[in-house]
Amino acid sequence: MTRRRPAADPPPPLVATVQRLQRELDALRRERRAHAVVEQATGLLIARLGCSPEEAFRHLTLISQHSNIRLVEVAAGLLGAAAPPPPAVPPTSDPEPFRPERYLQPLPPAVQAQISEPSPLTGEAAARYHLARADMATAADANALAEALAEGVRHLGAGSTLLGLLEPDGAVRLVGSYGLPASVASLWQRAPGTVNMALLHAATNGMPLWLTRDEARQRGYDFIGGGAVRACLPLRQAGRTVGVAAISWETHRDLGDAERAYVTALAEAVGRRLSALSRGTADAPAAHWLEAVLDALPGSVALWCPVRDDDGTVVDFRLDRCGPDATDGADRDRAALTGLRLLELHPSAADDGIVAGCARAMRDGRPFHWGPGQVWRAGGARPTRALLSLRAVPFGDGLLANWRYHNEQRRAADRSARLERAGNAGWVEWDLAGGGIAWSSGAYRVLGRDPADGPLPLGALHRWATSTDAPRVREALRALIERAEPAELEFTVRRRGEAWPVRLVAEPVVDRDGRVAEVHGAVARR
Incomplete structure (x- = not known):
């Protein structure tokens, strides 16, 4: 029977081309918005400082360079408006690096709803924030980042900082600290998610905790290390909690709303920098777990x-x-x-x-x-x-x-069937442990058995041979099952008054105890 090839389908839609053009258009719109923000900030400086447009733009540029903040963000800060998002990285032909932190659980919607927009920082707090953020941008590892955070809150009297990464099972692993004794830091190397600690609570729930030692005791939290007051702040990146920061004060201190807003803003900057530092390194949270899942x-x-x-x-x-x-x-x-x-x-x-x-x-x-x-x-x-x-x-x-x-x-099955017909062959499998038997359609043809009758048990295969060959087939199969010896023999099949030679090749599959659990083989008509 000749198979007819179906008519060709219409060409595929140009989805990728349309989306590429859309991204380019969005980039142009974003660039235009950024120019508008900078021009408005320049006009504001001209009005307030009485300077020329060139001098106003130079002021903006100097602030951007000294604070290590993009020019458009400096301009938006002056205007009190949100800066346009940074330009998207255009797709390249090279694969992007694997970032396991993506697959950490994102913040639940209920938690996201409770996270209010950060209070704007003004005056001295804004200047301190920009300086601390610039210091964090140069941190080469998590310990240096913890030191930069400690420096940023030193004027508030804080004594030590700790940074931990959240792992998929809810545990927190210490990756950086500053001002903590080595004996205390060793207790924080990995805090399993079953421990009742304020640090873990903030990381898993995504909400900050500001606690005195007495308040921690009342809530049943373990308060490892010294200090009278502790802030536990979730570290976020792109809507995900990637870790937690703990800041400790040795003496009691009441932090006002403005001070808490400043510390929270620092924690947001720490989260972004820690996420960047952990990409592609051994600090990436449980990257090996994800690899193991895929491999299994x-x-x-x-x-x-x-x-x-x-x-x-x-x-x-x-x-x-x-x-x-x-x-x-x-x-x-x-x-x-x-x-x-x-x-x-x-x-x-x-x-x-x-x-x-x-x-x-x-x-x-x-x-x-x-x-x-x-x-x-x-x-x-x-x-x-x-x-x-x-x-x-x-x-x-x-x-x-x-x-x-x-x-x-389907194609693989068709190819196998064609090969069986061309070679007058078939495959056979016996599951000795589970009792299952499977034969291909070619095996039924080679051995002359009706598929409606089902496959033969391995122990009954010798009955399909002539009386002369049956003892030899039985002995070869006994050696296969009892001594795990591969079988390769020829015998004559006699069915319905006809006789023809058959070749059998069979191999044992042995379990851990050395017993034959399965037999896989092939039969071919000679």
Whole structure:
């Protein structure tokens, strides 16, 4: 029977091109807004200082250089307006580095609702903040960052600081400290999530705690180390709590709202810097756990990182890290897929509802299922159609996705069947421990058995041989089962008045105790 090739599908939508043009347009709009903010701040300085436009712009530039803050942010600070977001990094052909902190649990919506906008810093507090932030920007490691934080709160009388990274199981691991005795720091190396500590409470709940020693005792918190007052502040980056900072005062001190706002602003800066320092290093929270998860899962699995536009809308996903068996169903493996975007792999994923469904899963916290359905698959000379099934579950600020191409499984089965027919062969498997038996359709043809009767038990295979060959087949199978000796023999099958030679090759699969648990083999008609 001749198979007819179906008519060619229409060309895939130019989704990626449209989105690239949209990003370029957004970048131009953002640049125009930034210019407008700088021009307004320049006009403000001209009016207040009575200087020329050139002198006003030079003032802004000097402030930006001395405070290590972008010019547009300095201008927005003078105007009391929010600066436009920094320009997005344009996509490159090289894969972005793996950042495990993405997959830490983001702040729950209830906590996010309680986090108010930080109070604006003015006067001396703003100047101190900019100086401390510039110092933090030069910190080469977490200990230097803890020292910069301590320097930033020294005028408030604080004596020591501690920085910890939040791990996926709720534990906090010490990564930096300043002013703590070595004996105390050693007690904080890793605080498991089951311990009742203010530090852990702030990290897991995402809300700051300001406690005296007596208040900590009343709440049942362990108060490790000295000090009369302690502030435990969650460290955040892009809406996720990545760690916690603890600041201690040796003597009692009441911090007013303005002082707390200043310390909270410093904690926000510390969170951003600590997240940057921990990327790609051994400090990255439990990166090896994520690798172990991917390595343990069968099939095509990957961590998908959302790609957002300037408004925060998810427009694509990047295959951030792939499991060892990941494939595009054609010729690309784990190494080739890692770093690709979903729309680069499947250009129709937006139109097919896959991108929107995955974004909804992240938003609602519910798994997303898609397919089996037809998608466009890029790669090779031109895009092709593939039958895809997908399941994606929320995993921190990302997704853990598993997918399967049904076309390839079907094709593999068809190829195997064609080979069996061409070679007049088939495969056979016996599960001696579980009792299961599986034969291919070719094995039934070779051995002359009706598939409706099912496969033969291994111990009954010798009955299919002639009376002359049956003892030899029985002895070879006994050696296979009892002594784990591979079998390779030829015998004659006689069924329904006909006889023909058959070749059997069988190998044992041995369990830990040395017993044969399974037998895998092949039969061919000679």
